[in-house]
Amino acid sequence: MCYFGVRPQQAYLIKLKLESETRTSFFIYTARDSLHLSNPIRRRSSLFRPSLPALSLAPPAKSVPLTVFRPAPPPLSQPAHPRISSLSRWSIQINLVFSKRAFKMVTRSVDLRSDTVTRPTDAMREAMASAEVDDDILGYDPTARHLEEEMAKMMGKEAALFVPSGTMGNLICVMVHCEVRGSEVILGDNSHIHVYENGGISTIGGVHPKTVKNEEDGTMELGAIEAAIRDPKGRTFYPSTMLICLENTHANSGGRCLSAEYTDSVGKIAKRHGLKLHIDGARLFNASIALGVPVHRLVEAADSVSVPSSLFLTSEKKV
CATH class of the missing domain: 3.40.640.10 (Type I PLP-dependent aspartate aminotransferase-like (Major domain))
Known part of the structure; x- marks a missing residue:
């Protein structure tokens, strides 16, 4: 799994899941400073969650730029957040690098949060x-x-x-x-x-x-x-x-x-x-x-x- 994060503490998290042909899952978490919400968990609704078509990614030989666009704002009849009502779209530019190893299933993990989470032999x-x-x-x-x-x-x-x-x-x-x-x-x-x-x-x-x-x-x-x-x-x-x-x-x-x-x-x-x-x-x-x-x-x-x-x-x- 690959994680891409941009200031999650300053805004709500948008989760985009891309399934490749090799069943490798890519989770991309992004956030905008200008879209700061007071309660990100409570506001997780279809209004703030971009809908993306299913994408099938064949593993290319080199890095591939991926751009995702936000759909148009909802009709005025629907409640909209005041900070995003004037925005027509936002974009995220991400470079995904693929290799043969990247498409292997993860069988173990290593905790790298700090040196003190390790245990003596x-x-x-x-x-x-x-x-x-x-x-x-x-x-x-x-x-x-x-x-x-x-x-x-x-x-x-x-x-x-x-x-x-x-x-x-x-x-x-x-x-x-x-x-x-x-x-x-x-x-x-x-x-x-x-x-x-x-x-x-x-x-x-x-x-x-x-x-x-x-x-x-x-x-x-x-x-x-x-x-x-x-x-x-x-x-x-x-x-x-x-x-x-x-x-x-x-x-x-x-x-x-x-x-x-x-x-x-x-x-x-x-x-x-x-x-x-x-x-x-x-x-x-x-x-x-x-x-x-x-x-x-x-x-x-x-x-x-x-x-x-x-x-x-x-x-x-x-x-």
Whole structure:
């Protein structure tokens, strides 16, 4: 099954079902900002549901554009939504790509909503149950210490600290580099630390975020980063820039990988201005495999890195 979605939260969903000769079902969900309805479920009626003739699609060799048009508005005697009464038609342009594999019946599914919906294997559960433990706060837990030592070696850093979550790891790193309240960190406007971590660096750490636009590939333009750095002479009035944060892979850019060369360039800017560089390595191992570059090389220029263990200590989901 193929799903195509366009802002379903802003308008009602129109369901179009196309049956091909090979019995493959295609469901296309679309929505228009200008057709916003207050109660989309209650308003599912023939008035708002386009009627389409049955289509039979033979699998072509390459992508085929498909255009669907809305029928003419209903007569005035029928109740019509005020936002669509003036519209004669709307169109959707969709490219469907067919291949031999696409027409095979789906026999299994993979849940990719998040890393935490996966489940550990029996061997992983057994290792957890039989692990040697002690008090981690006092530093006596051999398993936690071994994990920290191994992670430090992997990252090429002096030491590592095991904490409950990736969000906490990022917060600790930011606060370590920004010891004075009112310090400023430069980070992407669409980064995880800025968007999804509850404003913790501000509310808990007293650190001011200075955002720079994230490009489509997850990077920030080098010139924009340097331009965002505050002049130390103005510290009487402005926050003092202390840190630059990167994210690899960049979640809100489709999981794009940041290259070692780009990270090196940002690291050079940081050192030139006496700043620190932190990398939110939420999917760092994914980037390492995709780029074919060792993990420690991707964070070589960084002064700190956070790596959530839930993203690599999980098994492939069996379905």
